[in-house]
Amino acid sequence: MSAPTPTPASAGEHRPHLLYVAWGFPPCRGSGVYRAWATANAFAAAGWDVTVLTAPRETFTMSTGIDESLERTVDPSISIVRVPFHAAAFESDLRRWPRSRAAAPELWNVLNARREQRTFPERTYGGWRPALESAAVEVHERHPIDLVLGSANPHVDFIPGHVLHERFGVPYVMDYRDAWQLDVFSGDRVSPEGSAVAQWERRLVEDAHAVWFVNEPILRWHADLYPTRADRFHVVANGYDAPPETTTRRPSQQGLVFGYIGTMSAAVPVDRLIDGWRLARTRSPLLAASRIELWGHLNHAGTPNEAIARQMGAFAENGISYHGAVAKKEIGAVYARFDALLLALGTGRYVTSGKVYEYAATGLPIVSVHDPGNAASDVLRDAPAWFPVADLEPETIADALVAASHAALDQTPEERRAAREWATQFQRDRQLGPQIASLRTMVEDRRAAGVPR
């Protein structure tokens, strides 16, 4: 680990220094990495010196897998400090596994989690706390930090902000991609009042300069929990980074291609989608001649979601094919293969996902295969070519697929353009820009007031 040196500033110029903390940062290929990548790049583009604390490259090459094309698009001015990280969940060498783990990996993980939470109440990642604290202080001593922004999960990413605030008065922002105490799928509170997690979160939220959430329902849930701090809460939606290129592809009466791009975790109702698709193919000659292409990882970690793996045997007979992961630089070419999109998401009124914005940016018809109460429905409610379902019954999904197939055939280039234009409201820089400007003002005001860095 090496500490960064400040970027030379011209006379009179003050480049604020952001310490950005994200366990998953490129080349990590995890689904949450795009927000981290875009946020760090946006601060750098806005004239900040940015130092990122993240996990070592080997953590990703030997577990989740990597996307080097994304890594190449990290702003070269950003200093990346890779903080040593060790967790059993990321130990993929079977020779290092005890027999008990090989025999009952799920149970072993539960028992091991207790050990990992000794220093911070977070499974798998809690043990990172001491190394993160040291790294944050080391960076601050070398190049004083004006602001810390932690991107969770993991929530241990909030620790550097907490430490630098306690020791040096540095303000910090908490950025939640999901939530800590709220299960965004079930809506249940997962950590009881008084638990270590509840105490930690309250302490962190109390002292935070701002807290970001990805959608309004998650913000409201936290506002109810921390009413005296709700004025510091902001929705910073995910948005999309660049619209997929327009294509000249025209849907064909001979058969359409429905596409899904995204991580297929166990929460994604692929089984429901397949049931609905099978039924739709019996009803529509067009769909009987059509195909589904699934692209993305089969889980958040580097190992497959076995519920899907088990269903793959029936894919071919139903016109479904799985194509593996997509690198960031190739995503536009993949969207160009599709006539319509399948937005399959886990159920939960707090679930937005990141891909909904990119889907919208294509202008293609979108079939929503998720609970209608999902927050993603709020994003697409006024979309020009959206086909939601009232429930996840095969009949309902089949109806939506048939309707979307007609829309895909009938969509004119002008209508596609209009749909893309409608989606420009979800460009990520429209989400981040105002927040970064506001933080810049806060940092400059502190500096003008003589607050020591």
Next chain:
Amino acid sequence: MNIVLFAPSGATASAIRQLAPDPERDRITVVSRAAPDADVHSIVLQPALMSLTRSAERALGGSAAGRNLLRLSPLDPGRRFSGAARHHRELRARVAAADLIVALERDGILAAWKSVRRWAGADAKAVYGIAPARTLLAAARD
């Protein structure tokens, strides 16, 4: 390289695509309990009590507690798969000659782990998951 993939479901086409084996230099063996969906050499094991195992999976697979209970029982699909691998002579030879052994699915972990302990050479690598397998393969080619 000699690569042995443990994937009870047989769903290996995507993983093999990601490994991008060199047909001249790499030899892949899939160890499964169903015919693999890829055109590679395979060893299809026939675990005992599979109909009972499937019933138990259906009954207990819906919850974390149920899955853990199943893991500790004789009907654990991973244990059954591993048992079927124990006396397989061809598998033994393939693992002994392997440079890389990969468990692609949880139910393949125990069979892979025991095979490595019993038969693999000291230099053979053994991992769980396709990402580390890709990394090791790339490193070996460099």
